[in-house]
Amino acid sequence: MSRDEPNASDEPVATEGRAGRRPTIYDIAQKVGLNPSTVSRALNKPGRTNAATEEKIRAAAGELGYRVNPMARSLPTGLTGTFAIVLPDITNPVHFELIRGAEQVARASGFTLIVSETEASAELELETIETLQPSVDGLLVVASRLADEELAALAREKPIVAANHSAPSLPSVIPHLVMGLTAAMDHLHDLGHRSVAYLGLGDIQINRARWDLTLDLATTRGISAVEITVDAPTVAAGADALRRVRASGVTAVLAYNDLVAHGLLRAARSGGVQLPESFSVIGFDDIFSAELAAPALTTLRSPLREIGTRAMQTLIDPERNRVASKVVLPLELVVRESTAAPRT
Incomplete structure (x- = not known):
């Protein structure tokens, strides 16, 4: 192998460079004025090179039409x-x-x-x-x-x-559960609510963390809280929970996610239950349809x-x-x- 040829881990896919041949890391190195080993590290091990240098190398690689061949790269590295x-x-x-x-x-x-x-x-x-x-x-x-x-x-x-x-x-x-759920419970408390139902998924770890925190926050604010379990984080499951929500007598509901909240809103509307007059609803995630719901859904916006x-x-x-x-x-x-x- 001559000095001007890349090793297997640097071999590009078949893309023609400016000189009518496939570009190599040596072409990139010459263009940016850096050592070929630095170029190889930036392309094959992101985050191991200075961010500005890595961006400069990737820009040059793009201009030259260079692309790393992942099959070739995996041979010597096992990756x-x-x-x-x-x-x-x-x-x-x-x-x-x-x-x-x-x-x-x-x-x-x-x-x-x-x-x-x-x-x-x-x-x-x-x-x-x-x-x-x-x-x-x-x-x-x-x-x-x-x-x-x-x-x-x-x-x-x-x-x-x-x-x-x-x-x-x-x-x-x-997401910062304490930050979000604290804001939700403070909002309900300030509106005058003293009872809330949490529509959750039972013993799933992510759900337990939300319910435990909701219960603690409600207790410290003088709000009674009850957990109502739904079968799945879906619109259908939220709709099925309406009868239990109404039977609980709560004035507010915190749903596991926006889909469950959507289902609850839809079932209430179909059943002639006026919201938020009968009870308030807060979702979780702020998916794209939250603001399109009727009524538009108050929710916790997660930075997805x-x-x-x-x-x-x-x-x-x-x-x-x-x-x-x-x-x-x-x-x-x-x-x-x-x-x-x-x-x-």
């Missing part, structure tokens, strides 16, 4: 250049922006991101992760149904980053794209993707039409 994002329900709109944030990071760094759904089943999630692990360099697991110890055991095989739920043994990127972005940045960084950590992002209350003072 595939592919990561996976594992979701409980791909049809849930809450995941759209999260996926977009993760995909943008992966694409900008020259990686491929594949998406897999687990149908909100812990058993299927475990099977899916174990199946994917030999073929990917790491996994982004969203709203996992698995216990922390199960995820920690899986992470010994390939790095795993938790998104939108907290896993103490892993790197996690989550940023969660995906920050989680993916951690996953592709070998210095961070196996270190337990927690990134907490703002969770803000958006007040619309579905909350009002209770009837006296």
